[in-house]
Amino acid sequence: MRIEIADAVDFARGAAFLGTGGGGDPYIGRLLLEQALRNKGPANVIPVTDLDDDALVVPLAGMGAPTVIIEKIIGFGEGERVLRALEQRLGRKATAIMSAEIGGLNALFPVAMAAHLGLPVVDGDGMGRAFPELQMVTFNIHGQRAAPMVMGNEYGDTVLVEADDNLRVERLARPVVVPMGGLCMLALYSMSGQAAKACTIRGTLSLALGIGRALGAARRSQQDPFAALLAFLRGTEYYRHCRILFDGKIVDLRRETQRGWAIGKVVIEDLAGRENLEIEFRNEYLRALRAGRTVAIVPDLISILDRETGEPITTENLKYGQRVKVVGASVPPIMRSERALEVWGPKAFGYDEPFSPIESTGD
Amino acid sequence: MRIEIADAVDFARGAAFLGTGGGGDPYIGRLLLEQALRNKGPANVIPVTDLDDDALVVPLAGMGAPTVIIEKIIGFGEGERVLRALEQRLGRKATAIMSAEIGGLNALFPVAMAAHLGLPVVDGDGMGRAFPELQMVTFNIHGQRAAPMVMGNEYGDTVLVEADDNLRVERLARPVVVPMGGLCMLALYSMSGQAAKACTIRGTLSLALGIGRALGAARRSQQDPFAALLAFLRGTEYYRHCRILFDGKIVDLRRETQRGWAIGKVVIEDLAGRENLEIEFRNEYLRALRAGRTVAIVPDLISILDRETGEPITTENLKYGQRVKVVGASVPPIMRSERALEVWGPKAFGYDEPFSPIESTGD
Numbered sequence: 001m002r003i004e005i006a007d008a009v010d011f012a013r014g015a016a017f018l019g020t021g022g023g024g025d026p027y028i029g030r031l032l033l034e035q036a037l038r039n040k041g042p043a044n045v046i047p048v049t050d051l052d053d054d055a056l057v058v059p060l061a062g063m064g065a066p067t068v069i070i071e072k073i074i075g076f077g078e079g080e081r082v083l084r085a086l087e088q089r090l091g092r093k094a095t096a097i098m099s100a101e102i103g104g105l106n107a108l109f110p111v112a113m114a115a116h117l118g119l120p121v122v123d124g125d126g127m128g129r130a131f132p133e134l135q136m137v138t139f140n141i142h143g144q145r146a147a148p149m150v151m152g153n154e155y156g157d158t159v160l161v162e163a164d165d166n167l168r169v170e171r172l173a174r175p176v177v178v179p180m181g182g183l184c185m186l187a188l189y190s191m192s193g194q195a196a197k198a199c200t201i202r203g204t205l206s207l208a209l210g211i212g213r214a215l216g217a218a219r220r221s222q223q224d225p226f227a228a229l230l231a232f233l234r235g236t237e238y239y240r241h242c243r244i245l246f247d248g249k250i251v252d253l254r255r256e257t258q259r260g261w262a263i264g265k266v267v268i269e270d271l272a273g274r275e276n277l278e279i280e281f282r283n284e285y286l287r288a289l290r291a292g293r294t295v296a297i298v299p300d301l302i303s304i305l306d307r308e309t310g311e312p313i314t315t316e317n318l319k320y321g322q323r324v325k326v327v328g329a330s331v332p333p334i335m336r337s338e339r340a341l342e343v344w345g346p347k348a349f350g351y352d353e354p355f356s357p358i359e360s361t362g363d
Numbered sequence: 364m365r366i367e368i369a370d371a372v373d374f375a376r377g378a379a380f381l382g383t384g385g386g387g388d389p390y391i392g393r394l395l396l397e398q399a400l401r402n403k404g405p406a407n408v409i410p411v412t413d414l415d416d417d418a419l420v421v422p423l424a425g426m427g428a429p430t431v432i433i434e435k436i437i438g439f440g441e442g443e444r445v446l447r448a449l450e451q452r453l454g455r456k457a458t459a460i461m462s463a464e465i466g467g468l469n470a471l472f473p474v475a476m477a478a479h480l481g482l483p484v485v486d487g488d489g490m491g492r493a494f495p496e497l498q499m500v501t502f503n504i505h506g507q508r509a510a511p512m513v514m515g516n517e518y519g520d521t522v523l524v525e526a527d528d529n530l531r532v533e534r535l536a537r538p539v540v541v542p543m544g545g546l547c548m549l550a551l552y553s554m555s556g557q558a559a560k561a562c563t564i565r566g567t568l569s570l571a572l573g574i575g576r577a578l579g580a581a582r583r584s585q586q587d588p589f590a591a592l593l594a595f596l597r598g599t600e601y602y603r604h605c606r607i608l609f610d611g612k613i614v615d616l617r618r619e620t621q622r623g624w625a626i627g628k629v630v631i632e633d634l635a636g637r638e639n640l641e642i643e644f645r646n647e648y649l650r651a652l653r654a655g656r657t658v659a660i661v662p663d664l665i666s667i668l669d670r671e672t673g674e675p676i677t678t679e680n681l682k683y684g685q686r687v688k689v690v691g692a693s694v695p696p697i698m699r700s701e702r703a704l705e706v707w708g709p710k711a712f713g714y715d716e717p718f719s720p721i722e723s724t725g726d
Binding site: 085155156157158159160161162163164168171172174175176178179180 | 448518519520521522523524525526527528531534535537538539541542543
């Protein structure tokens with residue numbers, strides 16, 4: 001598969017949906033992607049099964065607060081720098097780029113880098129969505145090591161983190177984001193082709209593009225974008241349990257940038273003014289409560305979309321008075337295993353309740 | 364020169380004096396030094412002029428809050444690990460160890476590591492005292508780069524920082540100290556023998572030992588330790604402008620651990636209860652005010668010592684009611700140049716006053 005300039009808008013929109021509020025402003029990511037595709041031609045997207053077992057796959061990602069991404073655009077320089085620094089540390093060249101999270105900028109950036117560098121990018125990622133911490137990837141629960149990990153910024157600074165525990169890598173790296181400028185690029189979880197085949201959530205670049213295309217086509221043909229979105233999701237293996245959780249307007253919004261994260265809460269009221277849905281977030285939307293009852297919770301997907309256009313809205317773009325619909329969807333089954341839920345289930349985010357699959361929380 | 368077990372107490376005491384309150388508890392450092400000397404024999408201390416021009420000199424240091432050092436002893440493992448990681452990055456072996464600051468633990472640790480590793484340690488350092496930030500060394504103002512710099516802790520985690528500006532290295536590294544455990548080891552400012560000859564403050568290991576011996580000998584022979592200390596300092600090239608700034612007891616003490624530093628203020632009242640001396644600190648004692656007038660200010664040395672024994676007291680060991688004498692002394696002339704004062708003069712610590720040499724602030 002190739003991703004071309006004509007795909008950029010749809011791909012960015014689909015990635016924003018899967019970003020569940022996080023992963024950075026898709027508009028910024030789209031500009032970056034379009035620039036790479038214009039200058040270097042289409043990106044070559046390959047199935048993970050095309051990799052040789054001894055290939056070297058390097059996931060690339062941005063780390064920082066989405067609220068900063070709006071003001072400070074990431075460039076190709078720091079992406080290439082962290083990749084080269086990691087290659088030097090490993091003593092070999094990367095065979096392919098991969099996305100660690102198929103949400104927002106972190107879905108788009110690896111594709112842009114792949115085009116820029118003339119390397120293939122794997123059709124897959126480590127979440128099937130977006131998450132705020134480095135250890136929250138399937139790579140981790142399959143025993144892959146985040147380190148050696150290189151962080152880099154636009155000044156040419158790099159920081160190489162080595163620790164054998166992925167949570168420690170997160171703890172060591174997080175506070176560096178602020179002096180890096182609030183946002184930096186990462187090369188991490190480098191792995192063999194064999195390992196990538198074992199632990200990647202397959203086909204998620206294609207799925208992001210499909211979601212974006214479904215929404216875009218509906219809008220162009222004056223159809224209901226939500227009907228098109230749900231129809232597409234129901235045809236997928238991963239996201240097929242899905243529904244509209246709420247329809248209303250934003251009546252309350254609290255948002256702070258803390259320790260490099262966008263943390264807060266948004267309250268949506270139905271248009272008749274009778275009922276509320278409250279959604280908590282930390283970069284990503286984590287839990288949706290209706291009259292105090294959980295209707296969707298991490299790791300299942302919660303997305304807030306413009307109620308007319310179906311455009312996904314990231315946490316840093318939420319505004320008081322916006323009219324929105326909230327969509328919930330299941331994550332890939334691998335993301336719901338007991339071992340997986342220990343790393344990114346409700347408890348990992350401080351919630352004192354078990355995971356409730358979206359298909360079990362219906363009215 | 365060799366530093367042997369019999370020297371450890373005096374060397375630690377002299378290093379504590381030059382640490383001006385910072386650099387970590389000398390007792391902890393002494394235990395570490397004694398352990399290394401007992402197991403591996405004396406440390407070989409060489410003049411910087413003995414180095415070949417193409418030698419590789421690696422300063423080693425601890426970074427963190429002195430308040431943490433009391434509770435978490437640094438071991439040889441992390442010191443060796445950061446050195447080996449830096450050697451690997453540079454592609455060559457260290458010829459000699461050096462101290463970045465001849466204050467407290469950071470004076471003792473490189474000597475202990477030299478004994479442990481069987482490498483010589485240079486008789487000199489980059490401050491002639493102690494300072495709280497990485498760019499505050501003569502190496503920096505002579506154009507040497509702190510990076511590549513390796514940080515390491517007892518868990519085997521390492522972080523390699525690369526930045527071409529030494530202040531950025533400080534900014535990137537400082538927040539990593541907390542997840543490292545509040546304290547970590549560093550290998551930084553690696554340089555050639557030629558560079559070391561140009562920018563090292565020479566002879567400061569010998570001076571630390573001399574200061575400690577002067578104090579120790581006076582105590583053993585029931586002489587006034589302060590008379591012995593001042594007599595020794597007056598015979599040195601660096602510290603010859605010196606005097607007792609105050610004599611009294613501690614009547615107020617505020618101390619917090621903030622961002623990895625011990626920050627606070629101590630007030631000393633004379634025994635007649637008529638006058639106060641107020642001393643502000645950030646790891647090190649920075650400014651001494653008598654009735655609102657500056658009587659000593661960074662980079663000149665301010666040390667607080669037990670008024671009976673002459674034992675130097677570090678900021679984390681200050682206690683309400685302690686009876687103390689405060690000694691001020693000049694720093695080496697190279698530390699007072701205009702360029703030097705830009706990096707560690709009063710303004711670098713947020714003071715809105717120029718540097719006043721200790722010899723100009725007398726009554």
